[in-house]
Amino acid sequence: MSDTVALQAQNLYKVFGRRPKEVIKRLKAGESRDSLTSMGTAAVIDASFDVKQGEIFVVMGLSGSGKSTLIRMLNGLWEPSAGSVTIGDTPITGIPDKELRAVRTKHVSMVFQHFALLPHRTVLENAAYGLEIQGMSSDERRQKALEWIERVGLKGWEQKLPGQLSGGMQQRVGLARALAADTDILLMDEAFSALDPLIRREMQEQLVELQQELGKTIIFITHDLNEAMFLGDRIAVMRDGRIVQIGAPDDILTDPANDYVAQFVQDVDRARVLTASGVMEPARSVITATAGPRGALRTMRDLQTSAVFVVGNGRKLLGVVRDRDVMRAVKDNEKDIMSILRHDTPTVGPDQHLVDLFGISAESTLPVAVIDDENRLLGAIPRVTLLASLGNVPSTTTEIPVVEPPVTVPVEAMTETLRETGGDEAVADAVADGAAADEETAASEGSAN
């Protein structure tokens, strides 16, 4: 996503009814929307926001909250009662129809809830429709439309009529038509709402994929919070014509602006919204490779854990060592930890959704390691944290213990082995190393926040 603003809404109002100006004046003076219904319905009240180029901006709200009215003002289909819309550098509010149409043709396409396909035209002709309006030659638009039909998975269906297609397929035609028009902004009003859940999920995933590839700016309207959370880079929550909160999905979920939003987000599928970096804990059982097997054993004993992460320079994750291997190495007087290093650490990137973590977490007793692009250990997600975050239980370590994988070697045996093989003096370094690794995390996390 770039910082360039693709579309800007400034203090937009839309009032249906006899006296829009009077309604707006009174709303501005603080009167309530409900008290003004005899003069008009305030469908959108004082909406302001910027949508960045390449962003998926979701507008969410219950039926009647003003979403469709808002989106229709964004592409100039409806004139605002007050306020203005700017697309790229071009203010579109109040400009002559002809200019408005030109801006729309060039910059904005729309995908509707009920497909809005032309029933007597083939899939191919429907997909090419926007290009026809743009005045493209028939060969060229056929070529382009074919490309997009294939891209959305409808190859072979070009000559069918919309009525011969399932709902999901018809919506793909709508999407192909919008994409073929090659505008930089896509407006989608409840585009997936009529689809059954599995197809809908598929379409959501495909949309995200296409967006990442094509860098389109998408304004997506939905009343489905899960959809909003899955798709949105940012979400605007609407209630009774007003935008009550704009924020990233995580913000809206963890820091709702008011009770209304809080209630709205209560039922959201957190696993699809929260990310690894949002729930991870500082990794506690970490040693540097130089700590050696003795350092590892000492750390395991102190933290009563059966596994510790081993990091190298720059806190890069090298792997993990297990208590039995460490015991054996210490007894054998082995100095190099690399000989017992395992590489079966479950790892994820910071942006991975929790839903992707369950399988990984289930396959291993180890906490999942969160690593960045350069393999640096950012934090860890023990299973208990994963579960706590789904229930919206605060996962601070003071309230829920971070459960380390339990020891498989008795702690007494560890202490005994350490004593037998050379007292605790050699261990002091290792602990210092381990602590240093921890401090480093704390420092890097501090700076990241």
Ligand SMILES: Nc1ncnc2c1ncn2[C@@H]1O[C@H](COP(=O)(O)OP(=O)(O)OP(=O)(O)O)[C@@H](O)[C@H]1O
């Ligand atoms: N053409 C119109 N004339 C009069 N009132 C309208 C018109 N269009 C919408 N409204 C009113 O404006 C308010 C907002 O409607 P809008 O269609 O924008 O809501 P929405 O959030 O899109 O709802 P839904 O989820 O049902 O599509 C509603 O109270 C609606 O009755």
Ligand SMILES: [Mg+2]
């Ligand atoms: Mg609507």
